[in-house]
Amino acid sequence: MENNCFQPEIECADLKTLRKVQSDRLVSMVKRCYEKIPFYHQKFDEMGIKPEYIKSIDDLSKLPFTYKTDLRDTYPFGLFAVPKEELIRVHASSGTTGKQTVVGYTKYDIEIWSDSVARAIAAAGGTKEDLVHVAYGYGLFTGGLGIHYGAERLGATALPVSSGNTARQIQIFQDYESDILCCTPSYAAYLGETCRDMGIDTKELPLRAGIFGAEAWSEGMRENIEKLLNIKAYDIYGLSEIAGPGVAYECCEQNGMHVCEDYFYPEIIDSDTGEVLPDGQQGELVFTCIAKEALPLVRYRTKDICSLSHEKCSCGRTLVKMMKPQGRTDDMLVIRGVNVFPSQIEYVLTKLGMEPNYLIVVDRVNNHDTLEVQVEMTANTFSDSVKVINKLESKIASELKTTLNIAAKVVLVEPKTLARSEGKAKRVLDNRKL
Numbered sequence: 001m002e003n004n005c006f007q008p009e010i011e012c013a014d015l016k017t018l019r020k021v022q023s024d025r026l027v028s029m030v031k032r033c034y035e036k037i038p039f040y041h042q043k044f045d046e047m048g049i050k051p052e053y054i055k056s057i058d059d060l061s062k063l064p065f066t067y068k069t070d071l072r073d074t075y076p077f078g079l080f081a082v083p084k085e086e087l088i089r090v091h092a093s094s095g096t097t098g099k100q101t102v103v104g105y106t107k108y109d110i111e112i113w114s115d116s117v118a119r120a121i122a123a124a125g126g127t128k129e130d131l132v133h134v135a136y137g138y139g140l141f142t143g144g145l146g147i148h149y150g151a152e153r154l155g156a157t158a159l160p161v162s163s164g165n166t167a168r169q170i171q172i173f174q175d176y177e178s179d180i181l182c183c184t185p186s187y188a189a190y191l192g193e194t195c196r197d198m199g200i201d202t203k204e205l206p207l208r209a210g211i212f213g214a215e216a217w218s219e220g221m222r223e224n225i226e227k228l229l230n231i232k233a234y235d236i237y238g239l240s241e242i243a244g245p246g247v248a249y250e251c252c253e254q255n256g257m258h259v260c261e262d263y264f265y266p267e268i269i270d271s272d273t274g275e276v277l278p279d280g281q282q283g284e285l286v287f288t289c290i291a292k293e294a295l296p297l298v299r300y301r302t303k304d305i306c307s308l309s310h311e312k313c314s315c316g317r318t319l320v321k322m323m324k325p326q327g328r329t330d331d332m333l334v335i336r337g338v339n340v341f342p343s344q345i346e347y348v349l350t351k352l353g354m355e356p357n358y359l360i361v362v363d364r365v366n367n368h369d370t371l372e373v374q375v376e377m378t379a380n381t382f383s384d385s386v387k388v389i390n391k392l393e394s395k396i397a398s399e400l401k402t403t404l405n406i407a408a409k410v411v412l413v414e415p416k417t418l419a420r421s422e423g424k425a426k427r428v429l430d431n432r433k434l
């Protein structure tokens with residue numbers, strides 16, 4: 001298979017070389033954290049850790065975890081390791097509760113982040129000749145500017161369209177001949193659907209690949225997007241606290257994302273005990289920013305649930321892969337005592353040939369949790385016969401019961417009645433006052 005590496009010397013490095021790079025970076029990072037960030041100085045002292053105890057990447061598990069609340073408690077700049085004049089960029093992640101999480105970058109931080117994104121675009125087959133259509137939002141969100149700088153770093157042409165104005169996006173596909181689309185998977189599906197509604201034959205568009213992330217999406221959703229837009233759809237993962245998009249990216253195998261582990265070292269842990277889990281086991285993903293200057297977080301708890309794999313990849317990259325995140329510890333719904341992830345519901349719907357336009361409504365009636373899944377009918381499944389609709393609803397409900405181990409009420413709604421998203425989709429409405 002073609003490998004399309006941007007930095008083969010590190011993307012395909014042997015384990016020994018990689019471990020040496022990681023160890024050197026961790027040792028100097030820990031020293032910096034201790035000297036420059038009072039929060040870590042105090043935490044290390046409390047745990048009796050001296051920077052010199054950390055000699056290699058194998059010592060990582062001696063270090064404490066960092067949580068999102070630590071960033072909030074030190075809002076806005078309390079965990080920064082450099083004075084403000086060394087920052088060249090600040091981003092923030094909105095979050096649904098509490099204060100924003102503010103993140104900062106030095107010139108070097110932007111360089112390594114851009115490298116990571118350039119690797120992702122190259123892995124999706126992007127080259128200097130390509131027009132990279134960026135339809136992630138520009139602003140405090142890291143999506144737009146993150147991909148933009150990565151495209152430029154690769155030497156491709158960045159097209160900063162930003163999100164929204166769907167008709168204009170499609171006009172740009174046609175007129176500028178965008179090669180690679182970057183946006184959230186839910187927006188990509190909406191763009192594809194809009195092309196179909198406008199009678200545009202996507203086979204005639206030059207668009208050939210998409211790099212989609214910022215939210216969890218199923219294999220069924222991938223198939224749906226690939227078909228609608230007639231492209232190859234690649235996953236990209238990241239979070240603002242660690243850098244932004246590009247922390248991990250898919251290659252031609254489209255099966256798991258290579259982690260830029262020379263910059264961002266991943267671990268999978270049991271979220272209850274904190275114990276580090278071996279390859280293949282699902283748990284919470286934790287990152288240590290071994291190369292960053294401004295915000296070098298130690299063992300940051302992402303709350304994303306996935307597993308790691310060191311299996312040989314046919315693309316030639318040796319960087320460890322993280323498998324598709326199944327959800328987050330905090331988007332897990334506990335309904336009548338059963339754990340339910342929105343991604344399981346999306347899996348069932350797409351498996352049954354429904355398009356991934358759905359809304360999960362949870363409520364509590366007379367102390368009893370209820371789960372309703374509203375699903376849009378598609379042109380293929382649309383019917384005004386009550387009998388046909390009931391039959392399809394029962395079929396979906398029965399499949400959901402098998403997968404979730406809990407009964408759900410399925411309500412088919414008319415096409416185009418559920419809200420579409422230009423950024424991260426909102427799939428859950430939890431009306432319980434928990």
Ligand code: DLL
Pocket residue numbers: 093094136142143212213214215216217235236237238239240241244245246302304325328
């Ligand atoms: O979403 C950064 C990003 C932008 C990633 C564009 C990819 C593309 P935040 O807003 O801080 O940053 O949200 C981070 O989004 O912890 C995951 O829960 C989720 N997430 C990001 N990428 C993926 C993905 C950006 N590929 C949070 N699959 C993360 C599943 C993802 N979840």
